[in-house]
Amino acid sequence: xxxxxxxxxxxxxxxxxxxxxxxxxxxxxxxxxxxxxxxxxxxxxxxxxxxxxxxxxxxxxxxxxxxxxxxxxxxxxxxxxxxxxxxxxxxxxxxxxxxxxxxxxxxxxxxxxxxxxxxxxxxxxxxxxxxxxxxxxxxxxxxxxxxxxxxxxxxxxxxxxxxxxxxxxxxxxxxxxxxxxxxxxxxxxxxxxxxxxxxxxxxxxxxxxxxxxxxxxxxxxxxxxxxxxxxxxxxxxxxxxxxxxxxxxxxxxxxxxxxxxxxxxxxxxxxxxxxxxxxxxxxxxxxxxxxxxxxxxxxxxxxxxxxxxxxxxxxxxxxxxxxxxxxxxxxxxxxxxxxxxxxxxxxxxxxxxxxxxxxxxxxxxxxxxxxxxxxxxxxxxxxxxxxxxxxxxxxxxxxxxxxxxxxxxxxxxxxxxxxxxxxxxxxxxxxxxxxxxxxxxxxxxxxxxxxxxxxxxxxxxxxxxxxxxxxxxxx
Numbered sequence: 001x002x003x004x005x006x007x008x009x010x011x012x013x014x015x016x017x018x019x020x021x022x023x024x025x026x027x028x029x030x031x032x033x034x035x036x037x038x039x040x041x042x043x044x045x046x047x048x049x050x051x052x053x054x055x056x057x058x059x060x061x062x063x064x065x066x067x068x069x070x071x072x073x074x075x076x077x078x079x080x081x082x083x084x085x086x087x088x089x090x091x092x093x094x095x096x097x098x099x100x101x102x103x104x105x106x107x108x109x110x111x112x113x114x115x116x117x118x119x120x121x122x123x124x125x126x127x128x129x130x131x132x133x134x135x136x137x138x139x140x141x142x143x144x145x146x147x148x149x150x151x152x153x154x155x156x157x158x159x160x161x162x163x164x165x166x167x168x169x170x171x172x173x174x175x176x177x178x179x180x181x182x183x184x185x186x187x188x189x190x191x192x193x194x195x196x197x198x199x200x201x202x203x204x205x206x207x208x209x210x211x212x213x214x215x216x217x218x219x220x221x222x223x224x225x226x227x228x229x230x231x232x233x234x235x236x237x238x239x240x241x242x243x244x245x246x247x248x249x250x251x252x253x254x255x256x257x258x259x260x261x262x263x264x265x266x267x268x269x270x271x272x273x274x275x276x277x278x279x280x281x282x283x284x285x286x287x288x289x290x291x292x293x294x295x296x297x298x299x300x301x302x303x304x305x306x307x308x309x310x311x312x313x314x315x316x317x318x319x320x321x322x323x324x325x326x327x328x329x330x331x332x333x334x335x336x337x338x339x340x341x342x343x344x345x346x347x348x349x350x351x352x353x354x355x356x357x358x359x360x361x362x363x364x365x366x367x368x369x370x371x372x373x374x375x376x377x378x379x380x381x382x383x384x385x386x387x388x389x390x391x392x393x394x395x396x397x398x399x400x401x402x403x404x405x406x407x408x409x410x411x412x413x414x415x416x417x418x419x420x421x422x423x424x425x426x427x428x429x430x431x432x433x434x435x436x437x438x439x440x441x442x443x444x445x446x447x448x449x450x451x452x453x454x455x456x457x458x459x460x461x462x463x464x465x466x467x468x469x470x471x472x473x474x475x
Contacts, residue, residue: 017445025438032430040423047416049294049315053322054402054409056290061396061403063283067276068383068392074276075383077376079269080252087258092266094376096251101264102234105256109187109229109243112136116195117202118177118216123152125178130199134158134167136184137191141165145199155180167193176216188241189228192221229256270370273378277348278361280382285358287329291322292356321408326357328398332391338384341377342369348378 067074073093080092088103119125127150132143141164143157151171158169166186171178180203182193197203202219209220229240238248246253252266294316303310316322333352336343345351349365352358384390388397402408 017442017449021438021441021445024441025434028437029430029434032426036423036427036430040420040427043416043419043423045315046319047413047420049319050409050412050416052290052294052315053287053325054413056287057325057399057403057409060283060287061399063279064392064396067280068390068396073379073383074279075273075379075381076269077273077379078251078266079272080264080266082254083263083265084260087256087260088262088264089255089257090252090264092252092269094251094379096266098266098268101249101252101266102232102261103254103264104232104261105259106230106232107227107259108256109241110224110226111184111187112192112226113181113183113222114193114195114205114220115172115182115211115222116180116205117219118174118179119151119202120177120216121151122173122178123150123155123171125151127151127154128199130197132158132195132197132199132203134165134182135194135196136165136167136186139165141167151178151180158182174213176214179219181222184226187229187243188226191226191241195219231256268370268375270367270375273370273375274361274363274366277350277366277378281350281359281361284329288326288356288358291326295319295322321412325399325402329395330357332394332398335394338380338386338389340380342374342381345381347374 073091076092076096077094078092078096078098080090080096082088082090082103087105126148127145129145129147129149132145132154134141134143141161143154143161145154145157149157155169155171158165158167162168167182167184170181170183172181173179182195182205184191184193192207193205194207195203195205202217205219208225211220211222212218229243229245231238231240231245233249238245240248243256244253245256248254249264252264254264294314295318296314297317298312298314300310300312330352333345342348345359348369349362350359351362353360380390382391384393387393400407404410
């Protein structure tokens, strides 16, 4: 017959000690473990919810930044296009006038490039200490050359000041030796570089002197002197010191890239405006949807098996922060900004959904607005007349308190992470308590079991003794 005593059964008492200990430990652990588990789940869910909001808000902020770039205006009412973008690039603003313009670029504006006389020792040629003065447009840049300088170190000194002087230097070595070549980022007639030196006569470059590349002692301009750009617009002559021309053709900025004829066409930027408006609408809607996803409770016809509840809260249901986000961005949609022909988005066919608060762009209403000549006012609505009254800047100001470093999102996340760390510490402490309590109770019950076993053995011995006496009397 198999023994009724199992490894978990006390040998002396026959009790299932491990089960008794587990039951007592579980009872002691239950309340605290339930609290930790519930709080951990809540904190983890909130961290996830805030992450969802933060991601949507960061994307919205990026969209606002991109739409507000001044070098590539997203809401320009008119679009300019050149027939050959390799020769000429163009951009336009809201003062542009629709039309077609013939452009003939005769020559580009060039910058000054001059060279010193030759140094036979190459880049390591010794240069005596003293002063080298570079002059352009009447402005002097003084270079103090120290003792022990070389041609290479002088070039390095010049380049260290190039951000302000607009003049850089390089060493070119030809068949006659090494020359220090000075170049400039400034273009236009009269911008030629001259140089005077108290150290080396090779550095002296006078105005109007042309370099003779065959002469080692010659210094001067290379090839040709700096000239202005020359072009015609519809036959009218224009000269410019720069290859970027933004004053000659109203509302259109031209960047000259090559000499040739091309055509510039200016037309209403309806497609570009519509695409930019849709980008704004989509980014805004992503925030609204993110808020809904982390706050809207789920209702079910089937009660939860554990709690019996039919309503399941979302990550941030009842939290005031998501509501404050919606309030902040919705306020900007109805706030009057820069004055102009367009003051509200509904004039462009953008409306707010009554059921979910998202925006939608009606293509038909948008087209009608463009037909009414409102294209030129869209830029003013979004970009404003200063740095604060445009819709883009107002939206940026509204969401920055949440997205900035150390802002509301960071503060909330830091607080929740701290709670999560504390809960992890509480769990570790509880696990240690469970281990200790299990060991203590097991030891106590094992001691009890040993005592019971000893008592049973004593009882058996006494019983046997009396049984033996009774047997003797009977005999």
